[in-house]
Amino acid sequence: MRLPCPCCGVRGNEEFTYLGPAGLVRPAPDATEDAWHAFMHERENLAGNHRELWWHGQGCRAWIVVTRDVRTHRIEHAELARDPEAAR
Amino acid sequence: MRYSALALLRGALTGQRHWTPAWRDPEPKPAYDTLIVGGGGHGLATAYYLAKEHGITNVAVLEKSHIGSGNVGRNTTIIRSNYLLPANTHFYEKSLQLWEGLEQDINFNAMVSQRGVLNLYHSDAQRDAYARRGNAMRLAGVDAELLDAAAVRAMVPGLDMDNARFPVKGGLLQRRGGTVRHDAVAWGYARAADQRGVDILQNCEVTGIDIAQGRVVGVQTARGPIRARRIGLAAAGNSSRVAALAGLRLPIESHVLQAFVSEGVKPVLDTVVTFGAGHFYVSQSDKGGLVFGGDIDGFNSYAQRGSLPVVHDVMESAVALFPAFSRLRVLRQWGGVMDMSMDGSPIIGTTPIAGLFLNCGWCYGGFKATPASGWCFAHTIATGAPHPLNAAFTLDRFRTGAVIDEKGAGATPNLH
Numbered sequence: 136m137r138l139p140c141p142c143c144g145v146r147g148n149e150e151f152t153y154l155g156p157a158g159l160v161r162p163a164p165d166a167t168e169d170a171w172h173a174f175m176h177e178r179e180n181l182a183g184n185h186r187e188l189w190w191h192g193q194g195c196r197a198w199i200v201v202t203r204d205v206r207t208h209r210i211e212h213a214e215l216a217r218d219p220e221a222a223r
Numbered sequence: 224m225r226y227s228a229l230a231l232l233r234g235a236l237t238g239q240r241h242w243t244p245a246w247r248d249p250e251p252k253p254a255y256d257t258l259i260v261g262g263g264g265h266g267l268a269t270a271y272y273l274a275k276e277h278g279i280t281n282v283a284v285l286e287k288s289h290i291g292s293g294n295v296g297r298n299t300t301i302i303r304s305n306y307l308l309p310a311n312t313h314f315y316e317k318s319l320q321l322w323e324g325l326e327q328d329i330n331f332n333a334m335v336s337q338r339g340v341l342n343l344y345h346s347d348a349q350r351d352a353y354a355r356r357g358n359a360m361r362l363a364g365v366d367a368e369l370l371d372a373a374a375v376r377a378m379v380p381g382l383d384m385d386n387a388r389f390p391v392k393g394g395l396l397q398r399r400g401g402t403v404r405h406d407a408v409a410w411g412y413a414r415a416a417d418q419r420g421v422d423i424l425q426n427c428e429v430t431g432i433d434i435a436q437g438r439v440v441g442v443q444t445a446r447g448p449i450r451a452r453r454i455g456l457a458a459a460g461n462s463s464r465v466a467a468l469a470g471l472r473l474p475i476e477s478h479v480l481q482a483f484v485s486e487g488v489k490p491v492l493d494t495v496v497t498f499g500a501g502h503f504y505v506s507q508s509d510k511g512g513l514v515f516g517g518d519i520d521g522f523n524s525y526a527q528r529g530s531l532p533v534v535h536d537v538m539e540s541a542v543a544l545f546p547a548f549s550r551l552r553v554l555r556q557w558g559g560v561m562d563m564s565m566d567g568s569p570i571i572g573t574t575p576i577a578g579l580f581l582n583c584g585w586c587y588g589g590f591k592a593t594p595a596s597g598w599c600f601a602h603t604i605a606t607g608a609p610h611p612l613n614a615a616f617t618l619d620r621f622r623t624g625a626v627i628d629e630k631g632a633g634a635t636p637n638l639h
Binding site for chain 2: 136147148149153155156169172173175176177178179180181182185187189205206207208
Protein backbone atom coordinates (compact mmCIF):
# COMPACT_ATOMS: atom_id res chain seq x y z
CA MET A 136 0.00 0.00 0.00
CA ARG A 137 1.25 3.51 -0.81
CA LEU A 138 -0.02 6.78 0.63
CA PRO A 139 -0.19 10.13 -1.21
CA CYS A 140 1.50 12.57 1.17
CA PRO A 141 0.43 16.14 0.33
CA CYS A 142 4.05 17.28 0.81
CA CYS A 143 6.12 14.37 -0.52
CA GLY A 144 3.94 12.67 -3.12
CA VAL A 145 3.13 8.95 -3.20
CA ARG A 146 5.28 7.04 -0.69
CA GLY A 147 5.37 3.46 0.65
CA ASN A 148 3.38 2.92 3.85
CA GLU A 149 6.50 1.75 5.72
CA GLU A 150 7.50 5.44 5.93
CA PHE A 151 4.37 6.23 7.94
CA THR A 152 3.16 5.50 11.46
CA TYR A 153 -0.52 4.77 11.94
CA LEU A 154 -2.47 6.31 14.81
CA GLY A 155 -6.09 5.35 14.20
CA PRO A 156 -9.39 6.93 13.23
CA ALA A 157 -9.42 10.69 12.62
CA GLY A 158 -12.07 12.97 14.08
CA LEU A 159 -12.06 11.57 17.63
CA VAL A 160 -12.39 14.59 19.90
CA ARG A 161 -10.93 14.34 23.39
CA PRO A 162 -13.65 15.08 25.96
CA ALA A 163 -13.30 17.75 28.61
CA PRO A 164 -11.56 16.49 31.78
CA ASP A 165 -14.84 16.60 33.70
CA ALA A 166 -16.87 14.89 30.93
CA THR A 167 -18.98 11.87 31.81
CA GLU A 168 -17.60 8.34 32.01
CA ASP A 169 -19.66 7.50 28.92
CA ALA A 170 -18.00 10.26 26.92
CA TRP A 171 -14.53 9.09 27.92
CA HIS A 172 -15.44 5.47 27.21
CA ALA A 173 -16.70 6.39 23.74
CA PHE A 174 -13.53 8.38 23.01
CA MET A 175 -11.10 5.78 24.38
CA HIS A 176 -12.66 2.54 23.24
CA GLU A 177 -15.73 2.59 21.02
CA ARG A 178 -15.02 2.50 17.29
CA GLU A 179 -17.29 2.45 14.27
CA ASN A 180 -14.93 0.02 12.45
CA LEU A 181 -17.13 -0.58 9.41
CA ALA A 182 -16.03 -2.06 6.10
CA GLY A 183 -15.82 0.92 3.75
CA ASN A 184 -14.24 4.36 3.69
CA HIS A 185 -12.23 5.12 6.83
CA ARG A 186 -10.76 8.52 7.81
CA GLU A 187 -7.51 7.92 9.65
CA LEU A 188 -4.40 9.65 10.93
CA TRP A 189 -0.93 8.80 9.65
CA TRP A 190 2.39 10.43 10.60
CA HIS A 191 4.99 10.71 7.87
CA GLY A 192 7.88 10.12 10.27
CA GLN A 193 10.40 9.09 7.60
CA GLY A 194 9.45 11.96 5.30
CA CYS A 195 8.14 15.43 5.96
CA ARG A 196 7.09 14.53 9.55
CA ALA A 197 3.60 15.94 8.95
CA TRP A 198 0.40 14.39 10.25
CA ILE A 199 -1.98 13.59 7.42
CA VAL A 200 -5.62 12.54 7.30
CA VAL A 201 -6.21 9.77 4.77
CA THR A 202 -9.59 8.57 3.58
CA ARG A 203 -9.11 4.93 2.57
CA ASP A 204 -11.43 2.08 1.67
CA VAL A 205 -10.38 -0.58 4.20
CA ARG A 206 -11.68 -3.37 1.93
CA THR A 207 -9.48 -2.49 -1.04
CA HIS A 208 -6.88 0.03 0.30
CA ARG A 209 -8.01 2.47 -2.40
CA ILE A 210 -7.13 6.00 -1.24
CA GLU A 211 -9.96 8.46 -1.73
CA HIS A 212 -8.30 11.51 -0.30
CA ALA A 213 -5.32 12.73 1.73
CA GLU A 214 -4.84 16.09 3.38
CA LEU A 215 -2.65 17.70 6.01
CA ALA A 216 -4.18 17.26 9.45
CA ARG A 217 -3.47 20.90 10.26
CA ASP A 218 -5.80 22.07 7.46
CA PRO A 219 -9.02 23.30 9.05
CA GLU A 220 -11.29 21.09 6.92
CA ALA A 221 -9.36 18.00 8.04
CA ALA A 222 -10.33 18.70 11.64
CA ARG A 223 -13.94 17.80 10.94
CA MET B 224 -21.05 -42.62 10.63
CA ARG B 225 -18.42 -43.12 13.33
CA TYR B 226 -14.84 -42.79 12.16
CA SER B 227 -12.51 -45.58 13.31
CA ALA B 228 -9.63 -47.72 12.10
CA LEU B 229 -12.09 -50.60 11.79
CA ALA B 230 -14.45 -48.57 9.58
CA LEU B 231 -11.49 -47.59 7.42
CA LEU B 232 -10.43 -51.25 7.06
CA ARG B 233 -13.97 -52.31 6.25
CA GLY B 234 -14.13 -49.52 3.67
CA ALA B 235 -10.88 -50.72 2.13
CA LEU B 236 -12.55 -54.07 1.40
CA THR B 237 -15.63 -52.46 -0.15
CA GLY B 238 -13.98 -49.87 -2.36
CA GLN B 239 -14.35 -46.98 0.13
CA ARG B 240 -17.96 -46.53 -1.00
CA HIS B 241 -19.17 -46.02 2.58
CA TRP B 242 -18.24 -42.34 2.85
CA THR B 243 -21.06 -39.85 3.41
CA PRO B 244 -20.94 -36.04 3.73
CA ALA B 245 -19.52 -35.01 7.12
CA TRP B 246 -22.51 -32.76 7.81
CA ARG B 247 -25.95 -32.10 6.31
CA ASP B 248 -26.76 -29.05 4.18
CA PRO B 249 -30.27 -28.29 5.52
CA GLU B 250 -32.74 -25.62 4.49
CA PRO B 251 -33.20 -22.92 7.18
CA LYS B 252 -36.16 -23.48 9.48
CA PRO B 253 -38.35 -20.43 10.23
CA ALA B 254 -37.33 -20.47 13.90
CA TYR B 255 -34.71 -21.91 16.25
CA ASP B 256 -34.12 -21.73 20.01
CA THR B 257 -30.65 -20.31 19.49
CA LEU B 258 -28.75 -18.84 16.55
CA ILE B 259 -24.99 -18.55 16.32
CA VAL B 260 -23.84 -15.89 13.85
CA GLY B 261 -20.50 -16.96 12.40
CA GLY B 262 -19.55 -20.49 11.35
CA GLY B 263 -15.89 -20.27 12.26
CA GLY B 264 -14.17 -22.39 14.88
CA HIS B 265 -15.69 -20.48 17.78
CA GLY B 266 -19.23 -20.49 16.40
CA LEU B 267 -19.14 -24.20 15.60
CA ALA B 268 -17.59 -25.05 18.97
CA THR B 269 -20.31 -22.99 20.67
CA ALA B 270 -23.03 -24.89 18.83
CA TYR B 271 -21.37 -28.19 19.70
CA TYR B 272 -21.08 -27.44 23.42
CA LEU B 273 -24.62 -26.01 23.51
CA ALA B 274 -25.81 -29.40 22.31
CA LYS B 275 -23.39 -31.54 24.31
CA GLU B 276 -23.17 -29.72 27.65
CA HIS B 277 -26.59 -28.05 27.80
CA GLY B 278 -28.85 -30.26 25.68
CA ILE B 279 -29.86 -27.33 23.45
CA THR B 280 -30.00 -28.86 19.98
CA ASN B 281 -32.52 -26.64 18.17
CA VAL B 282 -29.62 -24.46 17.08
CA ALA B 283 -28.49 -23.03 13.74
CA VAL B 284 -25.04 -21.74 12.86
CA LEU B 285 -25.24 -18.97 10.24
CA GLU B 286 -22.13 -18.67 8.06
CA LYS B 287 -21.88 -15.98 5.37
CA SER B 288 -19.48 -18.05 3.24
CA HIS B 289 -18.51 -21.71 3.64
CA ILE B 290 -17.20 -23.55 6.70
CA GLY B 291 -13.45 -23.08 7.04
CA SER B 292 -13.25 -19.98 4.83
CA GLY B 293 -12.34 -17.55 7.61
CA ASN B 294 -9.64 -17.38 10.25
CA VAL B 295 -10.04 -20.98 11.43
CA GLY B 296 -8.49 -21.94 8.09
CA ARG B 297 -6.00 -19.06 8.02
CA ASN B 298 -3.97 -19.25 11.23
CA THR B 299 -0.58 -20.66 12.25
CA THR B 300 -2.24 -23.50 14.27
CA ILE B 301 -0.47 -22.88 17.58
CA ILE B 302 -2.03 -23.86 20.92
CA ARG B 303 -0.68 -22.83 24.33
CA SER B 304 -1.74 -21.43 27.69
CA ASN B 305 1.34 -19.43 28.71
CA TYR B 306 -0.35 -16.25 29.93
CA LEU B 307 0.48 -14.05 32.92
CA LEU B 308 -2.83 -12.54 34.04
CA PRO B 309 -5.12 -14.84 36.09
CA ALA B 310 -8.20 -14.45 33.87
CA ASN B 311 -6.21 -15.40 30.78
CA THR B 312 -4.21 -18.18 32.46
CA HIS B 313 -7.28 -20.06 33.66
CA PHE B 314 -9.28 -19.53 30.48
CA TYR B 315 -6.52 -20.66 28.10
CA GLU B 316 -5.63 -23.59 30.37
CA LYS B 317 -9.24 -24.76 30.10
CA SER B 318 -8.81 -24.52 26.34
CA LEU B 319 -5.61 -26.56 26.38
CA GLN B 320 -7.31 -29.23 28.51
CA LEU B 321 -10.18 -29.39 26.02
CA TRP B 322 -7.67 -29.70 23.14
CA GLU B 323 -6.10 -32.67 24.96
CA GLY B 324 -9.37 -34.59 24.87
CA LEU B 325 -10.83 -33.11 21.71
CA GLU B 326 -10.24 -35.85 19.19
CA GLN B 327 -11.90 -38.54 21.30
CA ASP B 328 -14.70 -36.12 22.15
CA ILE B 329 -15.62 -35.20 18.58
CA ASN B 330 -14.41 -38.42 16.90
CA PHE B 331 -12.24 -36.54 14.44
CA ASN B 332 -8.49 -36.60 13.90
CA ALA B 333 -7.47 -32.98 14.50
CA MET B 334 -3.78 -33.94 14.67
CA VAL B 335 -3.34 -32.37 18.10
CA SER B 336 0.44 -32.39 18.56
CA GLN B 337 1.82 -31.33 21.95
CA ARG B 338 5.28 -30.61 20.62
CA GLY B 339 5.94 -27.72 23.03
CA VAL B 340 5.99 -23.95 22.67
CA LEU B 341 9.34 -22.28 23.38
CA ASN B 342 9.46 -18.49 23.91
CA LEU B 343 13.07 -17.34 23.56
CA TYR B 344 14.58 -14.63 25.74
CA HIS B 345 17.54 -12.48 24.78
CA SER B 346 18.37 -10.34 27.82
CA ASP B 347 18.45 -10.45 31.62
CA ALA B 348 15.34 -8.28 31.86
CA GLN B 349 13.45 -10.55 29.50
CA ARG B 350 14.54 -13.62 31.45
CA ASP B 351 13.13 -12.05 34.62
CA ALA B 352 9.85 -11.29 32.87
CA TYR B 353 9.63 -14.84 31.55
CA ALA B 354 10.50 -16.29 34.97
CA ARG B 355 7.67 -14.24 36.45
CA ARG B 356 5.23 -15.43 33.78
CA GLY B 357 6.38 -19.04 34.21
CA ASN B 358 5.92 -18.80 37.99
CA ALA B 359 2.45 -17.31 37.53
CA MET B 360 1.58 -20.21 35.24
CA ARG B 361 2.89 -22.83 37.71
CA LEU B 362 0.97 -21.22 40.56
CA ALA B 363 -2.16 -21.64 38.42
CA GLY B 364 -1.34 -25.31 37.83
CA VAL B 365 -0.04 -24.82 34.28
CA ASP B 366 3.23 -26.42 33.19
CA ALA B 367 6.18 -24.13 32.52
CA GLU B 368 9.95 -24.58 32.46
CA LEU B 369 12.63 -21.93 32.26
CA LEU B 370 15.46 -23.17 30.04
CA ASP B 371 19.00 -21.79 29.96
CA ALA B 372 20.96 -21.28 26.75
CA ALA B 373 22.53 -24.75 26.85
CA ALA B 374 19.14 -26.43 27.11
CA VAL B 375 17.75 -24.35 24.24
CA ARG B 376 20.81 -25.14 22.12
CA ALA B 377 20.30 -28.86 22.69
CA MET B 378 16.56 -28.68 22.01
CA VAL B 379 16.54 -26.51 18.87
CA PRO B 380 19.56 -26.93 16.62
CA GLY B 381 19.81 -24.28 13.93
CA LEU B 382 19.09 -21.28 16.13
CA ASP B 383 21.57 -18.42 15.80
CA MET B 384 22.38 -18.64 19.53
CA ASP B 385 25.31 -16.23 19.44
CA ASN B 386 23.74 -13.53 17.29
CA ALA B 387 25.69 -10.31 17.92
CA ARG B 388 22.60 -8.16 18.43
CA PHE B 389 20.09 -10.57 20.04
CA PRO B 390 21.93 -13.61 21.44
CA VAL B 391 19.60 -16.36 22.69
CA LYS B 392 19.98 -16.56 26.48
CA GLY B 393 17.31 -19.19 27.08
CA GLY B 394 13.58 -19.72 26.84
CA LEU B 395 10.28 -20.33 28.59
CA LEU B 396 8.98 -23.72 27.54
CA GLN B 397 5.44 -25.02 27.81
CA ARG B 398 5.71 -28.68 26.84
CA ARG B 399 1.94 -29.18 26.65
CA GLY B 400 1.63 -26.47 24.00
CA GLY B 401 1.92 -27.32 20.34
CA THR B 402 -0.03 -27.31 17.11
CA VAL B 403 -3.37 -28.59 15.79
CA ARG B 404 -4.50 -29.14 12.21
CA HIS B 405 -6.71 -26.05 11.89
CA ASP B 406 -9.05 -27.13 9.07
CA ALA B 407 -9.78 -30.35 10.92
CA VAL B 408 -10.96 -28.30 13.90
CA ALA B 409 -13.58 -26.58 11.74
CA TRP B 410 -14.64 -29.81 10.05
CA GLY B 411 -14.58 -31.83 13.26
CA TYR B 412 -16.69 -29.38 15.24
CA ALA B 413 -19.07 -28.92 12.29
CA ARG B 414 -19.56 -32.67 11.97
CA ALA B 415 -19.91 -33.21 15.73
CA ALA B 416 -22.42 -30.37 16.09
CA ASP B 417 -24.39 -31.59 13.07
CA GLN B 418 -24.58 -35.10 14.52
CA ARG B 419 -26.19 -33.64 17.64
CA GLY B 420 -28.85 -31.92 15.54
CA VAL B 421 -27.36 -28.47 14.91
CA ASP B 422 -28.20 -26.98 11.49
CA ILE B 423 -25.17 -25.50 9.72
CA LEU B 424 -26.42 -22.91 7.24
CA GLN B 425 -23.74 -21.84 4.79
CA ASN B 426 -23.98 -18.88 2.38
CA CYS B 427 -26.36 -17.39 4.94
CA GLU B 428 -25.06 -13.89 5.71
CA VAL B 429 -26.92 -12.01 8.43
CA THR B 430 -28.16 -8.69 7.05
CA GLY B 431 -30.27 -7.51 9.98
CA ILE B 432 -30.94 -8.23 13.65
CA ASP B 433 -34.56 -7.82 14.75
CA ILE B 434 -35.08 -6.28 18.17
CA ALA B 435 -38.43 -5.72 19.89
CA GLN B 436 -38.82 -4.10 23.30
CA GLY B 437 -35.13 -4.35 24.07
CA ARG B 438 -34.67 -8.02 23.24
CA VAL B 439 -33.69 -9.93 20.12
CA VAL B 440 -36.43 -11.79 18.27
CA GLY B 441 -34.65 -12.94 15.12
CA VAL B 442 -32.41 -12.09 12.18
CA GLN B 443 -32.71 -11.25 8.50
CA THR B 444 -30.40 -13.37 6.36
CA ALA B 445 -29.48 -13.93 2.73
CA ARG B 446 -31.68 -17.05 2.95
CA GLY B 447 -34.68 -15.34 4.55
CA PRO B 448 -35.75 -14.27 8.05
CA ILE B 449 -35.13 -16.62 11.00
CA ARG B 450 -36.70 -16.17 14.44
CA ALA B 451 -34.85 -16.90 17.67
CA ARG B 452 -34.94 -15.62 21.27
CA ARG B 453 -31.21 -16.15 21.82
CA ILE B 454 -28.53 -15.06 19.42
CA GLY B 455 -24.78 -15.42 19.88
CA LEU B 456 -22.45 -13.32 17.73
CA ALA B 457 -19.11 -14.98 16.92
CA ALA B 458 -18.15 -13.08 13.78
CA ALA B 459 -14.42 -12.46 14.52
CA GLY B 460 -13.07 -9.78 12.17
CA ASN B 461 -16.58 -8.79 11.12
CA SER B 462 -17.86 -8.41 14.71
CA SER B 463 -18.22 -4.63 14.49
CA ARG B 464 -20.30 -4.95 11.32
CA VAL B 465 -22.63 -7.56 12.80
CA ALA B 466 -22.96 -5.76 16.15
CA ALA B 467 -23.78 -2.53 14.30
CA LEU B 468 -26.89 -4.31 12.98
CA ALA B 469 -28.06 -4.36 16.61
CA GLY B 470 -26.97 -0.75 17.18
CA LEU B 471 -23.89 -1.65 19.23
CA ARG B 472 -20.55 0.10 18.90
CA LEU B 473 -17.73 -2.23 19.97
CA PRO B 474 -14.26 -1.59 21.43
CA ILE B 475 -12.86 -3.39 18.37
CA GLU B 476 -10.79 -2.49 15.33
CA SER B 477 -10.34 -4.90 12.41
CA HIS B 478 -6.74 -5.43 11.31
CA VAL B 479 -5.08 -7.85 8.92
CA LEU B 480 -2.61 -10.52 10.04
CA GLN B 481 -0.48 -12.39 7.53
CA ALA B 482 0.83 -15.95 7.70
CA PHE B 483 3.34 -17.79 5.57
CA VAL B 484 4.27 -21.32 4.55
CA SER B 485 7.62 -22.31 3.07
CA GLU B 486 8.32 -25.14 0.67
CA GLY B 487 8.33 -28.56 2.31
CA VAL B 488 11.62 -29.78 3.72
CA LYS B 489 12.74 -32.74 5.82
CA PRO B 490 12.16 -32.45 9.59
CA VAL B 491 14.15 -29.47 10.85
CA LEU B 492 12.07 -28.12 13.75
CA ASP B 493 10.08 -30.33 16.13
CA THR B 494 8.62 -27.64 18.39
CA VAL B 495 7.09 -24.17 18.18
CA VAL B 496 9.64 -21.37 18.59
CA THR B 497 8.92 -17.68 19.15
CA PHE B 498 11.48 -14.90 18.82
CA GLY B 499 11.72 -12.67 21.89
CA ALA B 500 13.43 -9.73 20.22
CA GLY B 501 11.00 -9.36 17.34
CA HIS B 502 7.54 -10.72 16.80
CA PHE B 503 7.93 -14.04 15.02
CA TYR B 504 6.68 -17.59 15.60
CA VAL B 505 7.42 -20.72 13.60
CA SER B 506 6.63 -24.42 13.53
CA GLN B 507 6.96 -27.16 10.94
CA SER B 508 3.84 -28.85 9.64
CA ASP B 509 3.66 -32.61 9.19
CA LYS B 510 3.82 -31.97 5.44
CA GLY B 511 7.25 -30.38 5.94
CA GLY B 512 6.48 -26.72 5.29
CA LEU B 513 7.52 -24.14 7.85
CA VAL B 514 4.45 -22.28 9.07
CA PHE B 515 5.24 -18.84 10.43
CA GLY B 516 4.00 -15.33 11.04
CA GLY B 517 4.63 -12.08 12.84
CA ASP B 518 2.90 -8.79 13.56
CA ILE B 519 -0.37 -7.50 12.20
CA ASP B 520 0.02 -4.91 9.45
CA GLY B 521 -0.90 -2.18 11.94
CA PHE B 522 -3.69 -0.27 10.19
CA ASN B 523 -7.43 -0.94 9.91
CA SER B 524 -8.20 -3.45 7.18
CA TYR B 525 -11.01 -5.69 6.01
CA ALA B 526 -8.89 -6.95 3.10
CA GLN B 527 -7.80 -10.57 3.52
CA ARG B 528 -4.34 -9.76 2.23
CA GLY B 529 -1.35 -7.96 3.69
CA SER B 530 1.23 -5.40 2.65
CA LEU B 531 4.89 -5.90 1.80
CA PRO B 532 6.67 -4.11 4.71
CA VAL B 533 5.37 -6.74 7.15
CA VAL B 534 6.39 -9.55 4.77
CA HIS B 535 9.89 -8.07 4.79
CA ASP B 536 9.89 -7.75 8.58
CA VAL B 537 8.75 -11.35 9.15
CA MET B 538 11.38 -12.71 6.75
CA GLU B 539 14.09 -10.67 8.50
CA SER B 540 13.05 -12.14 11.85
CA ALA B 541 13.02 -15.66 10.41
CA VAL B 542 16.51 -15.35 9.02
CA ALA B 543 17.87 -13.59 12.13
CA LEU B 544 16.70 -16.52 14.26
CA PHE B 545 17.40 -19.41 11.86
CA PRO B 546 20.06 -18.32 9.31
CA ALA B 547 19.61 -21.60 7.39
CA PHE B 548 16.02 -20.64 6.56
CA SER B 549 17.36 -18.00 4.15
CA ARG B 550 17.75 -20.81 1.61
CA LEU B 551 14.04 -21.68 1.71
CA ARG B 552 11.41 -20.39 -0.67
CA VAL B 553 8.10 -19.10 0.60
CA LEU B 554 5.33 -21.09 -1.00
CA ARG B 555 2.20 -19.33 0.17
CA GLN B 556 1.21 -16.19 2.02
CA TRP B 557 -2.24 -15.03 3.05
CA GLY B 558 -4.08 -12.66 5.38
CA GLY B 559 -7.02 -12.83 7.75
CA VAL B 560 -9.09 -10.11 9.38
CA MET B 561 -8.52 -9.89 13.14
CA ASP B 562 -10.89 -8.45 15.72
CA MET B 563 -8.38 -6.43 17.75
CA SER B 564 -9.79 -5.37 21.11
CA MET B 565 -8.77 -2.34 23.14
CA ASP B 566 -6.87 -4.33 25.79
CA GLY B 567 -5.68 -7.33 23.79
CA SER B 568 -8.09 -9.72 25.55
CA PRO B 569 -11.34 -11.19 24.25
CA ILE B 570 -14.96 -10.41 25.04
CA ILE B 571 -17.30 -13.33 25.85
CA GLY B 572 -20.50 -12.29 27.53
CA THR B 573 -23.80 -10.53 27.56
CA THR B 574 -24.75 -7.27 25.82
CA PRO B 575 -27.16 -4.46 26.79
CA ILE B 576 -29.74 -6.17 24.53
CA ALA B 577 -31.60 -9.08 26.14
CA GLY B 578 -31.00 -12.39 24.40
CA LEU B 579 -27.99 -11.08 22.45
CA PHE B 580 -24.58 -12.48 23.40
CA LEU B 581 -21.17 -11.44 22.17
CA ASN B 582 -17.96 -13.35 21.45
CA CYS B 583 -15.18 -11.29 19.85
CA GLY B 584 -11.91 -9.42 20.39
CA TRP B 585 -9.62 -12.38 19.76
CA CYS B 586 -6.66 -10.30 18.61
CA TYR B 587 -5.04 -12.96 16.41
CA GLY B 588 -4.94 -15.37 19.35
CA GLY B 589 -8.30 -16.92 18.72
CA PHE B 590 -7.35 -20.31 17.32
CA LYS B 591 -5.87 -21.69 20.54
CA ALA B 592 -8.97 -20.48 22.38
CA THR B 593 -11.46 -22.25 20.11
CA PRO B 594 -12.62 -25.03 22.49
CA ALA B 595 -12.79 -22.90 25.66
CA SER B 596 -14.36 -20.01 23.77
CA GLY B 597 -17.12 -22.29 22.51
CA TRP B 598 -17.45 -23.98 25.91
CA CYS B 599 -17.75 -20.69 27.83
CA PHE B 600 -19.94 -19.00 25.22
CA ALA B 601 -22.30 -21.98 25.22
CA HIS B 602 -22.54 -21.74 29.01
CA THR B 603 -23.21 -17.99 28.80
CA ILE B 604 -25.94 -18.41 26.18
CA ALA B 605 -27.56 -21.42 27.86
CA THR B 606 -27.66 -19.96 31.37
CA GLY B 607 -27.83 -16.26 30.50
CA ALA B 608 -24.78 -15.52 32.66
CA PRO B 609 -21.04 -16.04 32.20
CA HIS B 610 -19.13 -19.02 33.60
CA PRO B 611 -16.43 -18.08 36.18
CA LEU B 612 -13.84 -18.81 33.45
CA ASN B 613 -15.14 -16.00 31.23
CA ALA B 614 -16.63 -13.75 33.93
CA ALA B 615 -13.79 -11.22 33.51
CA PHE B 616 -14.14 -11.00 29.72
CA THR B 617 -17.12 -8.64 29.77
CA LEU B 618 -17.97 -5.98 27.22
CA ASP B 619 -18.48 -3.59 30.13
CA ARG B 620 -14.90 -3.84 31.45
CA PHE B 621 -13.72 -1.05 29.17
CA ARG B 622 -16.25 1.33 30.70
CA THR B 623 -15.43 0.34 34.28
CA GLY B 624 -11.67 0.16 33.80
CA ALA B 625 -11.29 -3.54 34.71
CA VAL B 626 -9.32 -4.21 31.53
CA ILE B 627 -7.15 -7.32 31.04
CA ASP B 628 -4.10 -5.89 29.33
CA GLU B 629 -1.50 -8.68 29.12
CA LYS B 630 1.02 -6.40 27.39
CA GLY B 631 0.24 -3.18 29.20
CA ALA B 632 -0.12 -1.39 25.89
CA GLY B 633 -3.30 0.55 26.65
CA ALA B 634 -6.19 1.22 24.28
CA THR B 635 -4.08 0.73 21.14
CA PRO B 636 -5.56 -2.13 19.11
CA ASN B 637 -2.76 -2.05 16.51
CA LEU B 638 -0.08 -2.63 19.17
CA HIS B 639 -1.49 -5.67 20.99
